[in-house]
Amino acid sequence: MLRIAVLGCGRIGRMHIANIAAHPRSKLAVVYDTHTPTAQAVAEEFATTAARSADEIFADSGVDAVLIATATDTHADLIEAAVAAGKPVLCEKPIDLSLARVNACAKKIAGTNVPIQIGFNRRFDPGHKAARDAVVAGEIGKLHQVMITSRDPGMPDRNYIEAAGGIFRDMVIHDFDLARFMLGEEPVEVFAIGGRLIDPDLMDELNDHDTTMIIMRTASGRQCQINTSRASNYGYDQRIELLGSAGMIQSQNRKPNAVRKFGAQTVESATPYLEFFIERYREAFDAEIDAFIDTVENNQPVQSSFEDGHRALILAEAAIKSVAEGRFINIKEVN
Amino acid sequence: MLRIAVLGCGRIGRMHIANIAAHPRSKLAVVYDTHTPTAQAVAEEFATTAARSADEIFADSGVDAVLIATATDTHADLIEAAVAAGKPVLCEKPIDLSLARVNACAKKIAGTNVPIQIGFNRRFDPGHKAARDAVVAGEIGKLHQVMITSRDPGMPDRNYIEAAGGIFRDMVIHDFDLARFMLGEEPVEVFAIGGRLIDPDLMDELNDHDTTMIIMRTASGRQCQINTSRASNYGYDQRIELLGSAGMIQSQNRKPNAVRKFGAQTVESATPYLEFFIERYREAFDAEIDAFIDTVENNQPVQSSFEDGHRALILAEAAIKSVAEGRFINIKEVN
Amino acid sequence: MLRIAVLGCGRIGRMHIANIAAHPRSKLAVVYDTHTPTAQAVAEEFATTAARSADEIFADSGVDAVLIATATDTHADLIEAAVAAGKPVLCEKPIDLSLARVNACAKKIAGTNVPIQIGFNRRFDPGHKAARDAVVAGEIGKLHQVMITSRDPGMPDRNYIEAAGGIFRDMVIHDFDLARFMLGEEPVEVFAIGGRLIDPDLMDELNDHDTTMIIMRTASGRQCQINTSRASNYGYDQRIELLGSAGMIQSQNRKPNAVRKFGAQTVESATPYLEFFIERYREAFDAEIDAFIDTVENNQPVQSSFEDGHRALILAEAAIKSVAEGRFINIKEVN
Amino acid sequence: MLRIAVLGCGRIGRMHIANIAAHPRSKLAVVYDTHTPTAQAVAEEFATTAARSADEIFADSGVDAVLIATATDTHADLIEAAVAAGKPVLCEKPIDLSLARVNACAKKIAGTNVPIQIGFNRRFDPGHKAARDAVVAGEIGKLHQVMITSRDPGMPDRNYIEAAGGIFRDMVIHDFDLARFMLGEEPVEVFAIGGRLIDPDLMDELNDHDTTMIIMRTASGRQCQINTSRASNYGYDQRIELLGSAGMIQSQNRKPNAVRKFGAQTVESATPYLEFFIERYREAFDAEIDAFIDTVENNQPVQSSFEDGHRALILAEAAIKSVAEGRFINIKEVN
Incomplete structure (x- = not known):
């Protein structure tokens, strides 16, 4: 214990x-x-x-x-x-x-x-992990592209946003980490755009963004695409797609149950997604604790290290610089 | 030509x-x-x-x-x-x-x-046929059970019903044929119940039923289950499920497109099913003509024969007798 | 506590x-x-x-x-x-x-x-319960038909089967209870067939069945259909479908994650279903304990009572009698 | 006629x-x-x-x-x-x-x-069109993001590639047109990367790419993301996703039938997607002819005009320039 x-x-x-x-x-x-x-x-x-x-x-x-x-x-x-x-x-x-x-x-x-473990909980999600494991096992051949969709269910309150350091350092940092985890290689170039589409006035005032798109590339040429939104009205949307030379894998959204409804207007309608992260990533948060215990008690390697936290922040900085300059930013430029 | x-x-x-x-x-x-x-x-x-x-x-x-x-x-x-x-x-x-x-x-x-071909169009549906072909190819091992769901999108008008000969001879006869096609063996026993749940007054007056359930068994012990409704408010519902010793196959509903909608109340909602039979079984009706031409021009065997029409009617008669007597009816009793 | x-x-x-x-x-x-x-x-x-x-x-x-x-x-x-x-x-x-x-x-x-609560865990499954709640809330209008699919992932060992009292009293009893729960009315008539398709020799020797189909009807005319198998090679299959005058609801299978795989042979392939009941009904077993505590500590009504256990057994007895006699059995005949 | x-x-x-x-x-x-x-x-x-x-x-x-x-x-x-x-x-x-x-x-x-109509068939696909229509009807509120996935089932032969003008002018041009159609506004900035992941030697020799990612932005700030591959081993993959302030819509892939297979290794496996464009976009090609007839005979507006063809090519040119320069390219720079 x-x-x-x-x-x-x-x-x-x-x-x-x-x-x-x-x-x-x-x-x-x-x-x-x-x-x-x-x-x-x-x-x-x-x-x-x-x-x-x-x-x-x-x-x-x-x-x-x-x-x-x-x-x-x-x-x-x-x-x-x-x-x-x-x-x-x-x-x-x-x-x-x-x-x-x-x-x-x-x-x-x-x-x-x-041992120092950083709380990138998504790496520990059973679906995301199974997807990554399948890639490592060679199920889709050589990995070519990673697509990440990441949408929060609503704008955080103003106080939260003011302290959060901007959408790239606060929210997208999870996706940068997940991208690194899924790519299996370090992204070396980052392009990003940020939009003010959900709450333009607040975003203008705070010089922040609520909607982003990102492209990254690793040294060997693997490509990664991220899209994020602070306010998806249909719930917390967390999807990953991995395209390889021999197949494709998706880790889709979790639902609270497997009920489907059929009526005069729509059919096969599912129950809205689990939200927010505490519910959606419940197993992941447990597995994160599990991994930490394995590291401390059984000398297992740290699965989400200080250096991972460091690298994700570098990608966020590169994205911020890219938004400002409209260029593909090499991560050496920000570190 | x-x-x-x-x-x-x-x-x-x-x-x-x-x-x-x-x-x-x-x-x-x-x-x-x-x-x-x-x-x-x-x-x-x-x-x-x-x-x-x-x-x-x-x-x-x-x-x-x-x-x-x-x-x-x-x-x-x-x-x-x-x-x-x-x-x-x-x-x-x-x-x-x-x-x-x-x-x-x-x-x-x-x-x-x-050559005499009877218009049991459903046998020619690409999905239903692919399901049957997979069984014949041994993909699910020995066939154990067949489940058929068959729901029309609305009650026919009174004139139609009066002339139709009752739900078993008119509507369920398609499912009896499909059951025989899928079972690959002749059902020898039939149990059926008929309900008056959609329009009880009209059904009472015409001594007909609008909702049924059926169980059939072949000589070798294969089992079949059918459920039907005259009025499914969410559209024309046509599904088949085949359970074998080594797997299961479903032929599900067709949709007019592959659009899915996501909103605050429901997610992953599909466009309502194609209805009615002319739209849902469009490819089947074409393939039916094709098969007929192959029979006439190329001496191919009739795929849905006079005897098939005869056998389906025997099953309908057995079902009607079962509704009346509350017994498992051997088809010899009605022929 | x-x-x-x-x-x-x-x-x-x-x-x-x-x-x-x-x-x-x-x-x-x-x-x-x-x-x-x-x-x-x-x-x-x-x-x-x-x-x-x-x-x-x-x-x-x-x-x-x-x-x-x-x-x-x-x-x-x-x-x-x-x-x-x-x-x-x-x-x-x-x-x-x-x-x-x-x-x-x-x-x-x-x-x-x-208070006496019987362990019919399936009533407490979040999906099954949400389906029943939607019916009670009137979402599908008047309930007409209930369809239950219930397949275990493999034959139990011989010792278990010998002591189990036959498939109807042992396995299908869960489905009888679920049928009563979903119908919202007491079934008064039962028809059943039993097959020996998975392990015919053992079933012959023990005078038991491994594959069944059942039809039941309530006094008001609601219809229910069950199909069961002791050995579904693709995993534990637990589905419910509820058809009403104004819509339809399904409670489908649970999967361990939301991964889908795409390859040259098949696409959109899901991870096999959670099995067996301990994994599949994990939330249900927890909710069952929860309900029991609410009954004991907060005087909440028992949600799965001694009488429910009694009634489910009566339906099993009726099914056994129906298999023997090939008739629609009124439950008064067995009680 | x-x-x-x-x-x-x-x-x-x-x-x-x-x-x-x-x-x-x-x-x-x-x-x-x-x-x-x-x-x-x-x-x-x-x-x-x-x-x-x-x-x-x-x-x-x-x-x-x-x-x-x-x-x-x-x-x-x-x-x-x-x-x-x-x-x-x-x-x-x-x-x-x-x-x-x-x-x-x-x-x-x-x-x-x-009248001059350009053959951008995808605009006429029933699913893609229904998605666009739903956006125009306001079903998802204000449109924020468009995501397009576009993967061909295999590398074309060398002769085709040599004459095709590069992946952006040949293949991605369809996606540029679809992006304009879905965005409802003109993209004014384009960022793109091109990879040589499928056949690096051939791509090097021909100075072409087989794998791309693109980000575009309209004047009002709407965002669009495209990913493409010349060789998706699981088939022709054509998906669109539209995110708005009040919901999300996907137009997913078409399948030749609605069969799902269940076995010991995978469950819910679908039949591989329709390929190639002639099969996948069959209805679209028909609707394209229909629209052309409506234009010629009934003076209906051209739905996919010369100017649309012109604009799509401008986006392709901007993408090519972006690949070369690693910058967000304003379309004025290429026209």
Whole structure:
């Protein structure tokens, strides 16, 4: 039983807390939040204790590992502290909104053997993983193209957007990671466009985008295409398509049940998709914890590493530069 | 070019006339209808002539074959006349509503080598046929069960129903034929129930049914299940399912296009099914003509024979008897 | 937290034990099995204790309720004992293979207010339940027909079959219950056929069947059709179809993921279905426990009652009689 | 009956000849091919005559309209000749591989009221058209993104590729036209990449590409994404997806039948897609002829005009420039 402390008791932190508490191979050791009443309420609900500080957790010998789900601008500091304390880390994405800060963090922790896993949950989705496994097993021959569709079910609120660092660093970063995972090679060139189609006024004011399209290419010539939207009115849409020389594989959307309805206007209508990420990627979040435990307890390789977090951010930076300049950006230009 | 005369210019007759006229291997020779103005109008539309009588057609050396699409109670007489005249026949189902009359007709034409094909169009549907072909090719091992779903899109009008001979002889007879085709063996026992759920008053008055379920079994033990409805509000529903020891095959519904719609209430909604039989079984009606031409011109075996029409009617009679007596009826009891 | 004791540590008992242990609203109180080493091993695995007898459990004030997953021939005795001890019961189906024994049990416990829930898990499946809810909500108008497809992925071993009481009492009983649940009315007439198509020698020897078809009718005329097979080589197949005057609803199969593969031979191929019942009905088994807790703790009505277990067995008896006599059997004839 | 002459008796010409001959509203007037024996054989097969020259056709008062299906480099000349002769034209795409030649042709025919339709058949596909119609009807609110997947089932032979003008002018030009049709606005910026993944040696030698990805944007900010492959081993793949503020629509692939197969390895497997374009777009080619007849006989507007052919070529030129320069190309730069 891995004793895991959770730092950050917001929406995603609470989800991890519940998952860790229910997981047969982990135990919720202690929780922490900068807002003490929140931490105490969560601690009570899950029959554990609330730490008074992050440092208290890093010093606690009853804590085997930490999960970081705090505000983004604290991630790098906490990763460094955890590494210093020798506590394995599972940290929510992104590592930081600043590539300079991520580079500095990378330098600081260079050479550590403390495991650091970044929370790119989608890699662990049974469907997405089965698709990737099939490619690795050679089922579609040589991989030629990767297509990713990624649409959130609605615009986040203004506060969230203001702090999020822009759609590429906040939302599309998941798709950049998934693209790297599916391509099996590093994209070296990035082209992107950003649109203000859903809430033009807000996007103008915040200099952000709500709708994007991206093309990437690896050194060997594999191609990748991403399209994203902040507000798909028919629900959370998460699809991957992999085209190879000998076949094609899709990982399609998950539905809450397998009901189909037939009426005078439409037939074969399905129940709307599972939303939002907590429901859609439920198995993925569990498998992510599982993989983390395997890394810490059984020396399995980290499946979604600090360097993966670093690389995804580089792609986001390249996309942002491409939007500004209307060019295919080589990732060397941003790193 | 097979020169085909068409007797009967009603809905189904007109459809055959158009098909024959457009078919690259057939030529519309002449048309006939008891209602002369109808025949003349159709003749004009398709640039042919209208015969003054059926006899004129049977005597016409410019007619290679006849298609009978007249009122049901004339079918047997016209088949006999065609056989006497040596004209190959493609006759709409059913041969007659009376099993005695069919038996008498069979006796009269016994030994003829004039080809007689009965219009069981569904056998010729590309999907249904591909399903049957896969069974014959051994793709699902030994066949165990056949499931047929057959729902018309709406109640016919009262006049039609009054003349139709009851749902088993009129509508379900198609499914009895399809069951025999799919089973590859003769059903020897029949159980059926009939319901009055759609229009109970009319069904009571006419002593008919609008909703049925049937179970049949062959001598070797293969099982078959049919469900039918006169009025499926979501459209014409025509499905077949074949279960074998090594797999399962479905022939599902056809749709007019491959569009899927996604909205706030439902996702993956398809365009309603093709209806009615003229649209749904368009390729089947063409393939039926094709098969007829192959039989007449190339001595290919009849694919849907007089005996097939006879056997389907026996199953209908057994079903009617089963509804009355609540028993598994052996087909010997009705023949 | 409802403290539940589990009697019976076989396959299904173990599954319930794991579910109860992980459920946020229940606690595994104690376990029992006639084979003591099994009970002890399970107790150790789930960090609880093993009782030395069933009586010890019924006398235990630390036990709020019991789940009975023992051999079928002990169910009725244990239900009676639980009722006598005032312990709410969740008992696996069937109550007993003998209708006389079930009737006697019913008589003995008549008037009790101790809740008794029978383990008809399929009622709790999210898809099946959503389908039924839609009917109740009037989405398809008046219900006319219910179609149930139910195929197990492989023949059970000989020992299981010998003790199971025949396919109707063992396997089809689930479908009889589901039919009652979906029809919303009591079937009053039953017709059934049984085939020996998968393992004819074994079925002959044991006087059992491996393949069945059933038709049932309610007093108001609603129709129901079931087809079952012990060995579907493509996996566990569980489908329901509901036809009404204003639409149709299907609850289709669940798949482990939403991957589709495309190759030179086939396209849009899905991953094989979840099997067997423990995986396919995982959410249903959880929801079953949930409903039981709601009944015990919140006085919610039992959703799958002793009487439901009784009625399903009556339908099985009617089906067996129908197979023997080739008749539509009125349920009064067997009760 | 519109009397149509067909110039060019190659694969696509023959298809049009058969369609025109079978169409209820058209008559095949005469055929022509530079290879006289081919023209004569086709004329014989379709019971018509072969002209000795194109000029003979333009001078023929028995010809109401012409369909041009000759080699690409003759299209512009023949369009000009047809316009001079006052014969309405249905010309296969592309108008010419040279934008300069198309511009010159446009200048020469400027102001003519002779109808000129370009053979962008996909606009007439029932599924694609229904998708576009739904957008026009407001079913998905404001259109935000268009996604087009377009994969041919195999590499054309070397001779074809050498004459085709490159993948963008030859194959992707269909997708550029479809993108314009679906967007309802003119794309003003184009980014494209081209890959040599299927047959790198041949592509290197011919300086062509076999795999592409494209992003386009309209003046109002609508986004479009295309991915193409010359060789999809699972068949001809033709899909469109339209995302709007109030929903999403897909026009998916057509299959030859609605059969699904279930076995031990895969379930729900469909029959491979219809291929190639002649089968997949059969209804579209018919509807294209229909629209042409409506234009000539009933003064309906041309649905796929010379200017559409012109615009699609401009997009192809912009894509080619983008591949060379790695930039978002404004279409003004190439026109």
